[in-house]
Amino acid sequence: MIERFIIRGGKIIDPTQDIDFIGDILVEDGKIKALEKPGKIPVSRGLKIIDAKKFWVLPGLIDVHVHLREPGFEYKETIETGTKAAVAGGFTSIACMANTLPVNDSPSITAYIREKARQSASCRVFPVGALSKGLKGEELAEIGGMIGEGAKAISDDGIPVMNSYLMRKGLDYARAFGVAIIDHAEDSSLVGQGVMNESIFSTELGLRGNPQASEEIMVARDIALCRLTKSRLHIAHISTAVALEHLKRAKDEGLLVTAEASPHHLTLTEEEIRNYDTNFKVAPPLRSKKDVLALRKALAQGYIDIIASDHAPHSVNEKALEFDQAANGIIGLQTTVPLTLGLVSEKILPLKRWIESLTIAPAKLLGIEYGTLKKGSQADITIIDPNEQWTFSEALNRSKSKNSPFFGRKFQGKVKMTIVGGHIVFEGGIVN
Structure with missing residues (x-):
């Protein structure tokens, strides 16, 4: 009706x-x-x-970074439950990442997700296809076929693409098909076994650190590849002040680079981990106060284009472990609005910029005709x-x-x- x-x-x-x-x-x-x-x-x-x-x-809110876990990990989330959380959080459209089982690296899996969403979703669901087969970083996935079935972006999110040649070819293919690569920018060889921001706090807590350089190096590399290929690059959950400097220079140069920040990176610091609460364990990790302030300023200025939840559901058992063994991630679809509205009420973020970052900016990234109230x-x-x-x-x-x-x-x-x-x-x- x-x-x-x-x-x-x-x-x-x-x-x-x-x-x-x-x-x-x-x-x-x-x-x-x-x-x-x-x-x-x-x-x-x-x-x-x-x-x-x-x-x-407002125009219906759009989240470009959601893990719905279906198919394969329905014990964490399903398309039905995840989209219920989405609409309860004000989102009318979401993009779901490819780290499912099987991985969304083929047209058939993309079509499956679209059909499941048609049957059970409470909001619009746009799949993000994998860049590499099996998220292994060895061979390109069927990018054209997935886009033909409705994928709106390409990403190996959660697993950095360490092979620079493969990343270049992925950017070439993405340009040919008119979509962006969503980039989890970390050098995994530097991350190693790091589980929190490398700093005096990680030393005090006896936890292995993930250095900020792991993000900064990959952001710089992928911006260079963006320049080389003239492709669209979107940096997911940017978290460090130095990576922001790379981003600013790229944007000022006119490169086709966009970026998002998550609500937790905009509002929380590494000090939250003092009690070893694994619900604060995320990737990239919570950073320093200096980084948080830099992220807020960059969002207000428009260098960071989008606020994205990085909604990452995990079971109780996957979080009820020692900090270094627990899974990374926070559920965020229902807390993105109130967390980031706090930045508006504190006069840190202009209201118009806040709305743009949750509506028209994500719509442009995905190439969808939403995020507006036009007649x-x-x-x-x-x-x-x-x-x-x-x-x-x-x-x-x-x-x-x-x-x-x-x-x-x-x-x-x-x-x-x-x-x-x-x-x-x-x-x-x-x-x-």
Whole structure:
């Protein structure tokens, strides 16, 4: 059943149209039919009214970095549970990484993910295909075939591509097919057995360190390959101040380089690990306060284009280990909005920049026609109460996994409603 409704009296903000005003939106046939000042849209019989007074009405949020774990690791997450967490977090579109079992390195697996999403997803799901077969970094995957089946980017995310020649060829193929390579930029030979940022804290805690140089070297190498191939390179979860300097120079040079930062790298430091809580163990690791401040500044200035959750679900058993043995990752789909909204309320990040980083910038990276409230566009809409205070809890968690360090944390700013293609898929804490 197609829903018809007016979103009334909300603060409509859309960077793609440079609009920020109190008004109404008419949704019909799954699309945005009108944006008007309050009361200007005629109310016909049977038209539902959604009261959005004191709320923000935004283009549907887009997350370019999500691990849905299906196929193969359904004990951690499924397309169904992961997309429920997504819409509860305000996301209408997500891109899912290729580190599944089997790996999404062939058209058949890409098609399988698309079909499973059609059957069970609460939001739009765009697969990211593997760069190399089996994520082994030895031979290119079937890039053209995966893109033909709907893959929107290419990545061996989680496993750095150490072979420079293979990375070059991957960039060449990506350019030929009009997509970007999403780059997990770490030199694994330098990372070694490192499990946290290499610093005085790692020495004090007796944990092996992952030096910042591991990221900085690979960012520099892959920018050089981007320059060589004239391809699109997207640096995932950038985390160090020096890597940012490489990024800034590349952007100022006009290279086709973009970057994302995760909410945890924007808000947490290595000092969180003092209690050996494995829910703070991520890759790349949490860095220094200096790095966090540099990331925030680069995001505000637009050098970092995108905020991406890097939602990485793991079972309780995979986290209930010694710190150096535990899996890397945090679930983040439901905490991305409130964590990063804190940067807006603290005047660190302009509101418009925050919205861009979660809407039009990720849409451009994936080459999808979403992230806008323009008349005639698909009605993908996120409604947020910027003032509501709430506490994230296991009861509110929609992911199949529970590896979050934020349970019990009080936030300000809550997703009230998520609309995908004109369908209300999340409202009042309930996924429809």
